[in-house]
Amino acid sequence: MGWTEFILAMVAFLGSHMVPSRPGLRGALVARLGRAGYGAAFGLLSLVLLIWVIAAAGRAPFVPLWDQAIWMRWLANLAMPVALLLVALALGAANPLSFGGRASGFDPARPGVAGLVRHPLLWALLIWSGVHLVVNGDLAHVILFGLFAGFSALGMLAIDARNRRLWGAGAWAELSRGTSNLPFAGDWRGWRPEWWRIGLAIVVWAVLWHLHEPVIGVSPQP
Incomplete structure (x- = not known):
């Protein structure tokens, strides 16, 4: 088709x-x-x-736009563990400011993963799509990963605007005061993530590494 x-x-x-x-x-x-x-x-x-x-x-x-270089594969292999760690830290964590989190248990003074970055799942999607955009230089994959990257970047702004509208500017400012859309720009110092989340990210990374070639058809190895 x-x-x-x-x-x-x-x-x-x-x-x-x-x-x-x-x-x-x-x-x-x-x-x-x-x-x-x-x-x-x-x-x-x-x-x-x-x-x-x-x-x-x-x-x-297949419409080629640029050739793949070895550094592109290294970039993807270094970035993907970061993206998976963000997913593991975010899912089900207290973070009413973005999707994938829960409202209960959130403390604006100690925002947890939201202090690391306000929209961790969207940042994970942005990292994943960005590095795969670089490593896949044909038209279809550039469109695919380019749209994912744009979707994740614009999604952060859209969710912030929606929450500000629904909660009111005062409540939004109070809840988001220790967070930022930029990584490490919020109040994350002193936060200690659960070790099981880090272990989960490592396990998922290992599974995806081994399944990438049989499922996707391309080896992730540089």
């Missing part, structure tokens, strides 16, 4: 990720499925659509 399948997959993936930014629709789904059910269903849908869009990019017509 060439470009048609790729376009359909991109529209489906990006469209599905508009759900968390729509409080009415998200609330209706949570009410019907429960918070845990909604999280599991949305996570599974995102994974399926992500696999589809990556596979569709591989099946799209």
